[in-house]
Amino acid sequence: MLTNLLMEVASEAMNYVNKWRREERIRKIQRVYVKCKVRKFEYRKGAISCETIFPYEVREEHDLKVVFDLVKCVKETGIFKKASEIIAETYNVKRPQAEFWLERLVQVLVRRCLDEVLDENSLVDLIVTFIGDLENNPRDWFIKVWLNGLYLETDELKVDDGRVIIRKPKPSDFEYEYPLDVPPLRKLPRYPSAILEIRKRIKIRGYAYSELEKLLILLQLYKVGSIYVTMIEWRPKSILLPRSTTYYHSFLPTPYTYSLSGEDEQRLSKFISHFTRLLPVDEHGKPLLSNHTGIAILRYQDAILKPEPTEVRIAYSIMGLEALYLKISEKEELSHRLAQRVAKLMSILEHSPVKVYNIIKEAYNIRSNFVHGAPIQKEKPVNLKEILDNVLEYLRISILTFLQVGKDLEEKDRFISLLDHALLEEKALKKLINQVKESVRWEE
DSSP states (O other), X not given: OHHHHHHHHHHHHHHHHHHHHHTTOOOEEEEEEEEEEEXXXXXXXXXXXXXXXXXXXXXEEEOHXXXXXXXXXXXXXXXXXXXXXXXXXXXXXXXXXXXXXXXXHHHHHHHHHHHSOOOHHHHHHHHHHHHHHHHTOOEEEEXXXXXXXEEEXXXXXXXXXXXXXXXXXXXXXXXXXXXXXXXXXXXXXXXXXXXXXXXXXXXSHHHHHHHHHHHHHHHHHHTTOOOEEEEEEEEESOSSSOOEEEEOOOOOOOSOOEEEOTTHHHHHHHHHHHHHTTOOBOTTSXXXXXXXXXXXHHHHHHHHHSOOOHHHHHHHHHHHHHXXXXXXXXXXXXXXXXXHHHHHHHHHTTOOHHHHHHHHHHHHHHHHHHHTTOOOOTTSOOOHHHHHHHHHHHHHHHHHHHHHHOSSHHHHHHHHHHHHHHTTOHHHHHHHHHHHHHHOOSOO
């Protein structure tokens, strides 16, 4: 019944528009628009250089007063009032709320009729979208995210069956326009190194935000990358929900960047598909502090994102490894235990266990000295950046490993015990190698 009533309301709106058009009551006004145009655009390894000009043009558009007057005429009809009553009764809201919702639909209808010929398919789509809003049904969302920390060597990559696209920025991403008599609301942050586009059918924006947070974590873990967001545009297919933009004004450093090529498309898609369900996150997509792997992810993010000295980044990285490789009951020889266990796991991946052991021991000493306020020994110079690079890679691989073989404390403790036994027993070493080969993926 409601669908038929809404079709009648739409018919009234179109009739008024056609009547006013025949009577030449639809006025147009001239309005000056300023355009932001991008020229000489270049994109090289995530860095953008371009020129921006602001030409203006005079264009004709329908007078807003005409739109409001047409909507007012439709609101005074009996069919509008009847439809409002049905909406109020069906969705248990007060009459003014129902009228407000229905008025929004009429506004869209009037504007569309003034600008174009509204065919039957378009009309049905508008009505279905409006009823979906009233029912709070899942709706299509288009989400555009500006990223820093990775760049592309190909035009775009499609993952998640094409519902997620990572692409190069292009001039149209930075071009916009606004009426000269209205101050521009858009304030562009720094140019992104990549753009992420997500298409999802979900109920509310919060669900999309959770999916986005998980996707960012996985991009940070695919390779060591200081990947963060500077801006998000939210565009729902909706009559009642507006478009919106979220700006992030804290410009973080990107000490770790990586590139994506065409060869990464299938690998990245498999990686995201496999690890999304394994991430220990809350309903907002944030890593859980109640989970050892969640803590390790948070410390990993601290190390790659926070604008801190290298010593602090090393400390964060070691804390992340401690959350994974140390048991709660262990209180002694922590640096030795940690270094041995990390070295054993990395040796399966053809890293030199002696080198890994020494790097972890050195990094642990740096972490301890920093935490306790002691300066790094000047007579023993170390390449802090090289140590940090290695420890971060060990932490990244370890997080991906424990997501698969140490999801809870019991599994974690069993895996740590197996690492310890593998140092002494050939049988335990074979079991460890088999478990890692059979159960663990890192990049595919």
